[in-house]
Amino acid sequence: MKPSQFAKGFQARPDTTSSEKRTALDRLNAIDGLVKNGARNAEIPTHTATPAMPQNIAEIDTSDESAAYRAWRTEYGYRPGQVIDLALKTIKPSPFNPRHFYLKASIAELTVNLAKQGQQQAIHVILDYDNPGTYFVSDGGRRVRALKEANKETVKAIVIDLPIGLESYKLGYDLNVQRDSQTVFDNAVVWKRFLDDRHFHSQKELAEHLGLDESTVAVALSVAKLPEVVMQEMVVRPDRFGSNMAYQVGRYHTARGADATLRLINKILLDDLSTRQVADIVKGQTSAQESAKLAGRQRYAQRLEIKLDGVSVGYLKSYGDDRIELRLKGLSREKRDDILRQIEKMLK
Numbered sequence: 001m002k003p004s005q006f007a008k009g010f011q012a013r014p015d016t017t018s019s020e021k022r023t024a025l026d027r028l029n030a031i032d033g034l035v036k037n038g039a040r041n042a043e044i045p046t047h048t049a050t051p052a053m054p055q056n057i058a059e060i061d062t063s064d065e066s067a068a069y070r071a072w073r074t075e076y077g078y079r080p081g082q083v084i085d086l087a088l089k090t091i092k093p094s095p096f097n098p099r100h101f102y103l104k105a106s107i108a109e110l111t112v113n114l115a116k117q118g119q120q121q122a123i124h125v126i127l128d129y130d131n132p133g134t135y136f137v138s139d140g141g142r143r144v145r146a147l148k149e150a151n152k153e154t155v156k157a158i159v160i161d162l163p164i165g166l167e168s169y170k171l172g173y174d175l176n177v178q179r180d181s182q183t184v185f186d187n188a189v190v191w192k193r194f195l196d197d198r199h200f201h202s203q204k205e206l207a208e209h210l211g212l213d214e215s216t217v218a219v220a221l222s223v224a225k226l227p228e229v230v231m232q233e234m235v236v237r238p239d240r241f242g243s244n245m246a247y248q249v250g251r252y253h254t255a256r257g258a259d260a261t262l263r264l265i266n267k268i269l270l271d272d273l274s275t276r277q278v279a280d281i282v283k284g285q286t287s288a289q290e291s292a293k294l295a296g297r298q299r300y301a302q303r304l305e306i307k308l309d310g311v312s313v314g315y316l317k318s319y320g321d322d323r324i325e326l327r328l329k330g331l332s333r334e335k336r337d338d339i340l341r342q343i344e345k346m347l348k
Helices: 024-030 067-076 104-117 141-149 166-178 184-196 203-210 214-223 228-235 243-256 258-271 275-283 288-296 333-347
Strands: 083-087 123-127 135-139 154-160 302-308 311-319 323-328
Touching: 067 123, 104 141, 104 302, 104 311, 135 141, 135 154, 135 166, 141 154, 166 203, 184 203, 184 214, 184 228, 184 243, 203 214, 214 243, 228 243, 228 258, 243 258, 243 275, 258 275
Parallel strands: 123 154
Antiparallel strands: 083 154, 123 135, 302 311, 311 323
């Protein structure tokens, strides 16, 4: 795959593994420059007539592109790396998407930004040759969701020459890792599905393909045993629930079940527990007092997310018949003081 097929400004992450396998993304690390994009608003025609090719197409090395991709771009006059407008209704999720969880608050925030600033970075899509006129998202799932929330009809996209499958997964995975947006919970769900669907025969083979230590894959697969409702409670706080913490929560779930695990997650957040402290709870090394507190921790009955200008700033939880908990952050001093005055007025 050519570096010219990626958005301007994209840089591949260095290969930090011992694997000697070279993926499509790894090869980009040897390339210093990226192709300059051509006309940004070209439209892919729906007719089958062959239009004139761009004048500088001879300057682009296309020797290793697939026959299907060459035939498509020749028919429609598409230059590799060109940013075009595509109808959102023609874009669909990839069955090899490395992301599984998309946070509503994150999509809402991006929707607001897109409404104010417009789409600043093109997504990458892959042709669905079995269904002409449609495309799989290779990179940019959040942007597609946000554009739909903003009631947009088109998306700026680059069409890349890549088959849908494990290679397209690896590209998306590496891009997400570069952005620090790939979570252990995404890996847990997707990697388990890869093994269930026999794309890999063992976790060792999966680890080798991704260029990861087998222990990293093993931790994610242990997290995959958690119910999705439990994962949802952790995925909203990636700052508190990394791989090690999620692993300990998974061990606790095996011993105590879902309800107790949800109480443990609440305790981790409320008491700001460290991974070591959680490991001690799992091992049963906490004091009798701490164990009693954990067992008696009341699960909230309702949780209401609070937003300002479409951005999540906290939540309101209710417990039983007589208790509520309000937690807000990121407010201006004026907004905070105004809220305090209103609460004081209500209580009087």
